[in-house]
Amino acid sequence: MSERTKRRKQLSTHELSRSLRDIGQLSNIKTSPFLYHYTGAQALESIIQRKELWLTHASYQNDISELQYSKSVATDCLRTLSLPPLNENDITHNSVFLNEQQYVDDFKPYLLSLTTDRDCFPLWVNYGKDDGYNIGFDTEKLYTHLRALKPKLPLFTGYPGVIFSGMVLYNEAHQRELISFLLSKRYEYKRNGDDRRMKQIELKLIITQYFIKNPVFEAEREFRIVILLLEKPKNTASTPEASVSHIHYRNHMGAMVPYIKIPLYPTDFVSEVTEDNEEDRKRMMSEIKAHDRDIICLDDTPIRHLTIGPRNSNDQCESGAIGYLRAKGSVIKNDISLSPDKRTVMRSKIPLRF
DSSP, rough: OOOOHHHHHHHHHHHHHHTTTOOHHHHHHSSSSSSEEEEEEHHHHHHOOOOHEEEEGGGGGGTTHHHHHHHHHHHHHHHHHHHOOSSSSHHHHHHHGGHHHHHHHHHHHEEEEEEEEEHHHHHHHHHOTTTTEEEEEHHHHHHHHHHHGGGGGHHHSSSOEEEEEOOOBBOOHHHHHHHHHHHHHHHHHHHOOHHHHHHHHHHEEEEEEEBBBBBBGGGGGGEEEEEOOOOOGGGTTHHHHHOOOEEEEEEETTTEEEEEEEOSSSOTTTTOTTTTOOHHHHHHHHHHHHGHOOOGGGGGGGGGEEEEEEOOOGGGHHHHHHHHHHTTTOOOOTTTSSSSSGGGHHHHSSOOOO
């Protein structure tokens, strides 16, 4: 049995969730009452119409240097720690395991980037050059929705998994402190032959790499949702429905980018997927086809705000956005007596400079 196969057998959703409980930076979603997702008009229409979010595979993020940065921080921490090798392969393994492809293959990480800033100039530059918008989510409702969605991930993605969320850590000193601590604990557990705790620490390091970024991006105030898909359980592999992977692909600048679809509509009627309810699985899948989502009001989702970017901040875009959201079942609060940041639809206050 290969080392990778052994690792897969030793991991479980429960262990993975428990392994991050003491990293508050990654577990606290209640950072801001609202979180915002910057996007273009076409993606906005898709999100509102389909009532779903697309999470992109971690290896296909816009900033390809992101994982390289986390690897460089881990490598520098190891150099500073100067941990003596436990065997001839230990230093090499420690240096590269944070970003080794086998971990990406085993855990299938998918990311969604949000921010606590409703009107962020750097993000408008990146995502709103022509027709930018951002969608505001009620943080508490989003958190409740994600908790309810977690046991149903096999239905929507084809895999069981876990969901992590939190503010991105930009402070370099804090990054090094966290990674140095985890690397030291990993070394301690490995030296003592405590494989279970060592693997829990490795999992923390795997997740941590998706929550640290170069300090030059601090103005983005990014909040991330990471869904880590695990290997499918053996007890569901024998059925065609359970063996189907719901990993999708889209063209982005010539590359076929893998992503998963996560519903924003309520999933209360969907029971947890188990090996005993394949008939229920078929029924539930028929109930959540795209045409059924039209009867779900937008206010039944965590979506609460829409901000129009500087490039298309005009009366026509504002009235069109209000009409579109109202048609999708949203209660619009845009009275002139309300301050702009309290309105359902708001124009960016940033002057057009690009």
